Amino acid sequence: MEITGKTKIMFVLADPIDHVRASAVLNAYFQSIGDDVAASPLHVLPADLGAVLASIRRMRNVVGFGVTIPHKTCVIEHLDETTPAAALIGAVNFVKRTVDGRLIGDNLDARGFVASLAQHQIAVRGRKVLQVGAGGAGRATAFGLAEAGVRELTIMNRDGAKAHALAEAVSQRYPETKVSAGRAEARAFDLVVNTTSLGMKADDPLPLDIEGVGPDTAVSDIIVTPEVTRLLARAAAQGARTVGGKPMLDAQMALVARFIAR
Ligand SMILES: NC(=O)c1ccc[n+]([C@@H]2O[C@H](COP(=O)([O-])OP(=O)(O)OC[C@H]3O[C@@H](n4cnc5c(N)ncnc54)[C@H](OP(=O)(O)O)[C@@H]3O)[C@@H](O)[C@H]2O)c1
The missing domain is CATH 3.40.50.10860 (Leucine Dehydrogenase, chain A, domain 1)
Structure with a gap:
């Protein structure tokens, strides 16, 4: 260049x-x-x-x-x-x-995230989703998922008050989505999304327990580096479909180009 x-x-x-x-x-x-x-x-x-x-x-x-x-x-x-x-x-x-x-x-996080799921044939409309994390990226993915028509969204976060506040905000804006905050079993969901930063470091614990998760559940981890986190490797080994954070970032590039065009 x-x-x-x-x-x-x-x-x-x-x-x-x-x-x-x-x-x-x-x-x-x-x-x-x-x-x-x-x-x-x-x-x-x-x-x-x-x-x-x-x-x-x-x-x-x-x-x-x-x-x-x-x-x-x-x-x-x-x-x-x-x-x-x-x-x-x-x-x-x-x-x-x-x-x-x-x-x-x-x-552009929300639109990039939803686009990356679509590119991997992971449907969200009418589905049941468990999201871990309620930080900046988690706020974007939660609004993006509701906008994309998920039926149920459960938000789990270390700081529970943040999960509740986010669930309340999403629910107010998208009353047709059933949004709640709290702990839940991953295997009961169609899609599990990690939006925490747990997984960026090699010795990080898994952001949630995915015991029992298999081919009926898709697992997304929005961490960009490493491209395959421990969570994604574990989910793939259990037969789940997976998508990482790099496709979410890639999907935002065309949106950025349009946004900055003068
Ligand atoms: N793929 C993409 O395009 C894309 C875009 C944006 C972000 N990301 C990635 O998303 C991740 C989060 O970014 P962010 O901007 O949302 O960060 P953030 O606002 O700092 O939020 C961090 C989140 O991780 C949780 N967390 C952090 N350390 C934890 C720990 N030790 N145990 C349990 N939970 C912990 C936080 O929980 P508390 O609320 O309890 O602190 C919070 O939910 C980063 O890895 C970032 O690189 C990817």
Whole structure:
């Protein structure tokens, strides 16, 4: 890839930075479609976020940037606008910089997640889903699943109050979906989704017990690295269909390209 003065620049803001894969995925995608856009990871501490965003407003060849842990929620106060999807989820993962330096945030996690399931022939409409995790990504997947028409959604989280709050918010917006919070047996569900960060490290415990899960249940883990988490390896060994987090990220690339187009 040749970066010149004509290249449109993107960043991916994160702290820590080592695990960030989105910039490589962005570069591969833009190269594949022949767009002159280059992305770089940018290590930004939470305390510096406001100053960095004020600078980006003035960088005229920057078309946008991704934001990931820990900036997805706190970035909102520094933006000029957020899309309805980002406002509902309460988190932003891509920001467009307009030609006049305005910053508009969107959240593409939900649409990317649902698209990745569809690509793997994992149906969600009318199905019963167990989601583990109620963090930033978990909020997106929960709203995405309800929007996609799941019949029942159970949300389990270490911090139970967060699971309850998310269940309440999803239920209010999508009253036709039966949403609850609390512990449940994975084998009773059509789809089990891990949205926690448990599985990023090799010695992490499994995010939930999947004893008894087999071919009738699909298991999704939205962690990007490693591509095959211990949860996915265990589920596949038990005969379950599986999908990882890389397809969710890949599915967002076409959405990003459309979002940042000026
Ligand atoms: N594939 C993609 O496109 C994509 C997109 C976004 C995120 N992700 C991945 O999704 C994961 C979560 O990201 P996030 O932005 O939602 O992070 P987050 O907002 O920090 O939320 C982390 C979640 O993990 C739970 N958790 C963390 N440590 C735990 C532990 N030791 N035991 C039990 N639960 C624990 C948290 O529970 P508490 O609420 O109890 O703390 C919370 O539910 C990350 O691996 C991220 O890379 C992937």
